[in-house]
Amino acid sequence: MLKQTKRLTLVEQVAEQIEDLITSGIWAVGSRVPPEPELMEQLQVSRNTLREAIRALTHAGLLKTRQGDGTYVCSSSALGPVLKKRIMRSKMLETLEVRQALEQEAVKLAALRRDEEDLVKITHCLEQCKLAINTQDPQTYAQWDIEFHQAVVSASHNDLLIELYDYISESLQHIVVELFEKADFKKYYFTHEQLLKAITERDSDKAVEIAHLFIQESQQHLTSDNTTGTGGQLHESIKQPDQTRG
The missing domain is CATH 1.20.120.530 (GntR ligand-binding domain-like)
Known part of the structure; x- marks a missing residue:
């Protein structure tokens, strides 16, 4: 039997919007997330709601908070x-x-x-x-x-x-x-x-x-436990690549 769908909470909606920015590449991996006041104004949410959404995405591995420095994107999707x-x-x-x-x-x-x-x-x-x-x-x-x-x-x-x-x-x-x-x-x-x-x-x-x-x-x-190989030591080197090639 199908169950009635649940409506997303405000925190979940904010987290979903931020995740979309990350997965779409608008917020690239390594980039710093805009400051809280800017995000609060854009999303029209309270500081607590925003922080809960950021915390959820941090737990999922998409964001990382650096004390005294801000929050950064550390993965392009939750899959990573x-x-x-x-x-x-x-x-x-x-x-x-x-x-x-x-x-x-x-x-x-x-x-x-x-x-x-x-x-x-x-x-x-x-x-x-x-x-x-x-x-x-x-x-x-x-x-x-x-x-x-x-x-x-x-x-x-x-x-x-x-x-x-x-x-x-x-x-x-x-x-x-x-x-x-x-x-x-x-x-x-x-x-x-x-x-x-x-x-x-x-x-x-x-x-x-x-x-x-x-x-x-x-x-x-x-x-193989009995691999003798060459220990990475080659008896002759390979011809050097043509330095004119890209």
Whole structure:
């Protein structure tokens, strides 16, 4: 049996309006929320009502209050904080599997939808990965490897997929560093290079095949207790990227 719908309280209405400003991007992540008097005037509500709405959004993880400094936007949607908390309770391999499941669909869409701007971003990230391998810098490699995959997912032009992937990827930098210490990342680089080639050529089947390959490689290194690898030490460096490219 259907139940009678409940009318939103004034606090809930104010919180909903503020959340709309955040999710629409009008209030960007990192930006400072307007002062209380300004918001009270715009919303035509009391200080207590406004503070209750701000408190609710702070609890949801969208806002953060800094003592003596004001209130700031810290997430673009309530989904982000919830996912982050859940990821913290997940095993490393589980998180990686979810990320990679999203990625397989993303590379297929990227091959079909990418534009020239997308290719420039992906190529730049891959070149930075190459430099990090040659200088044996796992932290920098982790940063650019994640940005490479985010650029690929962005090329899917599916906003929900991009948002989900970004939230999960934020928690994975330490995993990439751990993989760097176990594996020969020269091999990973060439797999990523093949993925870029498939996306450039709009070969979605090939892109999915390659994504599945580096997913298997990552899982093998995480689940194997006997991985000898090279400890991140490459016996030869990769050819430096052409500095004239963007």
